[in-house]
Amino acid sequence: xxxxxxxxxxxxxxxxxxxxxxxxxxxxxxxxxxxxxxxxxxxxxxxxxxxxxxxxxxxxxxxxxxxxxxxxxxxxxxxxxxxxxxxxxxxxxxxxxxxxxxxxxxxxxxxxxxxxxxxxxxxxxxxxxxxxxxxxxxxxxxxxxxxxxxx
Amino acid sequence: xxxxxxxxxxxxxxxxxxxxxxxxxxxxxxxxxxxxxxxxxxxxxxxxxxxxxxxxxxxxxxxxxxxxxxxxxxxxxxxxxxxxxxxxxxxxxxxxxxxxxxxxxxxxxxxxxxxxxxxxxxxxxxxxxxxxxxxxxxxxxxxxxxxxxxxxxxxxxxxxxxxxxxxxxxxxxxxxxxxxxxxxxxxxxxxxxxxxxxxxxxxxxxxxxxxxxxxxxxxxxxxxxxxxxxxxxxxxxxxxxxxxxxxxxxxxxxxxxxxx
Numbered sequence: 001x002x003x004x005x006x007x008x009x010x011x012x013x014x015x016x017x018x019x020x021x022x023x024x025x026x027x028x029x030x031x032x033x034x035x036x037x038x039x040x041x042x043x044x045x046x047x048x049x050x051x052x053x054x055x056x057x058x059x060x061x062x063x064x065x066x067x068x069x070x071x072x073x074x075x076x077x078x079x080x081x082x083x084x085x086x087x088x089x090x091x092x093x094x095x096x097x098x099x100x101x102x103x104x105x106x107x108x109x110x111x112x113x114x115x116x117x118x119x120x121x122x123x124x125x126x127x128x129x130x131x132x133x134x135x136x137x138x139x140x141x142x143x144x145x146x147x148x149x150x151x
Numbered sequence: 152x153x154x155x156x157x158x159x160x161x162x163x164x165x166x167x168x169x170x171x172x173x174x175x176x177x178x179x180x181x182x183x184x185x186x187x188x189x190x191x192x193x194x195x196x197x198x199x200x201x202x203x204x205x206x207x208x209x210x211x212x213x214x215x216x217x218x219x220x221x222x223x224x225x226x227x228x229x230x231x232x233x234x235x236x237x238x239x240x241x242x243x244x245x246x247x248x249x250x251x252x253x254x255x256x257x258x259x260x261x262x263x264x265x266x267x268x269x270x271x272x273x274x275x276x277x278x279x280x281x282x283x284x285x286x287x288x289x290x291x292x293x294x295x296x297x298x299x300x301x302x303x304x305x306x307x308x309x310x311x312x313x314x315x316x317x318x319x320x321x322x323x324x325x326x327x328x329x330x331x332x333x334x335x336x337x338x339x340x341x342x343x344x345x346x347x348x349x350x351x352x353x354x355x356x357x358x359x360x361x362x363x364x365x366x367x368x369x370x371x372x373x374x375x376x377x378x379x380x381x382x383x384x385x386x387x388x389x390x391x392x393x394x395x396x397x398x399x400x401x402x403x404x405x406x407x408x409x410x411x
Contacts, residue, residue: 062327062407062408062411125305125306126305129304129381136197
């Protein structure tokens with residue numbers, strides 16, 4: 001069943017009135033510029049993006065999750081910093097806002113170096129385990145030789 | 152044997168209705184080997200002792216990939232000493248991948264759990280009872296040994312190796328958020344059907360293979376428990392971490408990052 005290509009045909013008024021409820025919008029031919037259709041699609045896309053795995057939607061790769069997150073942060077920052085939202089931020093706020101990405105990058109780098117450094121420093125040296133293993137190896141060799149193993 | 156007596160006892164003590172649970176848990180250890188003539192008898196001896204002390208039903212499957220150093224001969228001697236129901240030899244003609252070694256070994260495994268470990272003595276069998284306890288505690292699909300948590304650690308690594316290891320682990324955690332702290336380790340316990348499913352889904356090799364197993368496990372919603380282990384780097388034989396390994400690790404990491 002195809003939608004009539006022109007405007008409402010008054011000879012079939014009933015069908016025209018009922019039509020939008022009977023047929024879901026996504027079954028409409030895409031050639032029809034329908035504002036509800038395209039808005040619905042965009043909302044569904046955005047809504048599915050951040051937690052699509054948890055929501056049981058299509059799997060999203062880790063790369064895509066990162067890109068989404070960065071895009072979201074980037075857009076927020078750009079909108080605030082350029083004043084695109086029409087918000088009048090106090091000048092002191094703007095001064096902080098402009099170099100914020102650079103600050104965050106440096107902070108992330110420091111966090112990474114600090115964390116890795118701390119973990120390297122606290123990495124356990126299992127001296128005891130090595131000693132225990134050496135004595136068990138001697139024990140094993142003696143026992144296996146007694147059982148007739150030729151090494 | 153002591154192990155049989157003890158396992159019979161634990162079966163009675165669980166008081167399960169006759170016939171409803173026909174099979175007791177059995178653990179199949181897969182030992183892929185290549186030139187491990189020195190280490191194989193020792194690891195088998197340690198495994199047998201650890202299992203019999205804790206009364207666990209087990210078998211050891213040795214998958215030797217045609218080692219030229221006579222590993223197979225030693226394995227046959229071990230089979231004679233410990234019996235062919237405890238030591239199963241399932242050799243292959245030549246060196247093939249680790250994933251296929253696991254598939255090959257699993258075909259012959261009669262246990263409902265599979266334990267994977269290195270045969271070079273870097274993984275100590277004393278941790279296996281802890282793995283089993285952990286698995287029962289949380290009814291986990293996978294229990295992974297970890298060098299990076301709790302009392303876990305390493306022996307025989309210099310500062311450079313530690314930095315590379317910690318750095319690689321940090322980047323991996325940030326990028327993949329895998330839900331397990333040690334991705335490149337290979338001392339793990341799996342439910343048999345879970346391991347089968349994971350191997351079907353994994354495509355990579357080497358270090359990345361172990362990493363991909365955990366990442367896929369996450370995707371398939373399997374649960375993962377962790378037990379801290381001490382990793383004693385190869386006592387006999389060479390252990391290398393060259394530039395090639397680092398490059399292939401990074402490639403694998405980025406591939407997983409972009410595709411999972």
